[in-house]
Amino acid sequence: MTVNEFPDRLINVDGVEYLYFGGTNFLGISANTDFQTILFESIKKWGTAYGSSRNSNIQLSIYKTAENLLAQNLDTVAALTVSSGMLAGKLVVDYLSKTADAMFHFPEAHPALMNPPSLPILIDGELHPILFDKEISKITILTDAVPSQYVQPIDLSILLTIPKEKKIDLVIDESNSFGLISNDWQSFLKQDNINIIKVASLGKAIGISGGVIAGSDSFISEIRKQECFIGAAGMNPAFLETYVNAQKIYRAQKHKLEQNLNYIKDHFSKKNSFTFHPSYPIIYFYDKLISKKLIENKIITTSFKYTNESGILNRIVITPNHIIEDLDQLIANL
Numbered sequence: 515m516t517v518n519e520f521p522d523r524l525i526n527v528d529g530v531e532y533l534y535f536g537g538t539n540f541l542g543i544s545a546n547t548d549f550q551t552i553l554f555e556s557i558k559k560w561g562t563a564y565g566s567s568r569n570s571n572i573q574l575s576i577y578k579t580a581e582n583l584l585a586q587n588l589d590t591v592a593a594l595t596v597s598s599g600m601l602a603g604k605l606v607v608d609y610l611s612k613t614a615d616a617m618f619h620f621p622e623a624h625p626a627l628m629n630p631p632s633l634p635i636l637i638d639g640e641l642h643p644i645l646f647d648k649e650i651s652k653i654t655i656l657t658d659a660v661p662s663q664y665v666q667p668i669d670l671s672i673l674l675t676i677p678k679e680k681k682i683d684l685v686i687d688e689s690n691s692f693g694l695i696s697n698d699w700q701s702f703l704k705q706d707n708i709n710i711i712k713v714a715s716l717g718k719a720i721g722i723s724g725g726v727i728a729g730s731d732s733f734i735s736e737i738r739k740q741e742c743f744i745g746a747a748g749m750n751p752a753f754l755e756t757y758v759n760a761q762k763i764y765r766a767q768k769h770k771l772e773q774n775l776n777y778i779k780d781h782f783s784k785k786n787s788f789t790f791h792p793s794y795p796i797i798y799f800y801d802k803l804i805s806k807k808l809i810e811n812k813i814i815t816t817s818f819k820y821t822n823e824s825g826i827l828n829r830i831v832i833t834p835n836h837i838i839e840d841l842d843q844l845i846a847n848l
């Protein structure tokens with residue numbers, strides 16, 4: 515389907531209006547008029563694009579301001595922005611692939627994290643035996659905070675069974691969780707031998723084009739030295755100013771989203787065919803006929819092949835912009 519305007523809670527296809535429960539605009543930010551006003555003012559100040567290297571002799575103050583705030587909101591010491599979440603993942607994985615003795619990935623890790631030499635961390639539910647090899651001392655582990663088909667943070671407690679003498683760089687992709695889920699679930703991972711690095715796209719809940727890498731001062735300093743970072747243009751400074759000035763709007767939208775999710779929890783009784791948790795704005799389903807039936811009843815959801823190896827990804831996305839009548843219509847059809 516091709517549309518000629520941004521799909522918010524409603525979407526117009528060939529002159530026919532549908533309810534829209536798809537996309538990744540989790541906080542409804544992209545269509546928020548107050549947010550857009552802040553963005554327009556930011557463009558007046560910083561222009562529409564800035565194609566210079568971040569290592570140029572002219573430095574824009576907004577980068578430091580926004581990256582300090584991003585680090586705070588991601589619960590890390592430092593952060594660095596880049597032009598996309600995919601680039602954030604690739605920069606980090608490329609650097610770590612040269613410094614680690616071995617690299618592992620959890621199931622369903624995002625393509626931005628997948629590195630050809632990486633190994634599955636789990637074999638038949640148990641840690642890969644190479645993790646216990648005495649010749650392996652520095653390892654990298656890649657995972658999504660909330661992988662595709664999940665509605666809660668991934669369980670990483672098995673990492674605590676890795677021998678403490680191993681130095682672990684744990685890369686967590688927060689693209690599907692940043693702005694939605696607090697960092698509390700990661701607190702048990704704060705061990706002396708675990709260095710947590712976070713990457714994220716800012717184009718989902720945060721509603722701006724760009725990506726972020728967050729971690730320790732020393733790690734961020736190393737990424738700053740990489741040729742792919744030096745040679746690339748920085749993230750749009752107008753978007754970063756917007757992020758800084760829109761914190762109140764993010765909080766208000768998240769509160770509205772929580773109200774909508776609680777409404778679904780209280781009124782959606784026939785959940786057996788679906789994967790849902792009231793802390794997360796996605797409902798997954800596996801019966802491909804559901805998408806067809808919903809479209810027949812003027813409801814469009816997300817349905818596409820996510821990777822070459824995966825099946826069709828079917829999901830329903832709830833945003834703060836949906837009104838009670840929208841939710842009632844969705845629930846009745848489900």
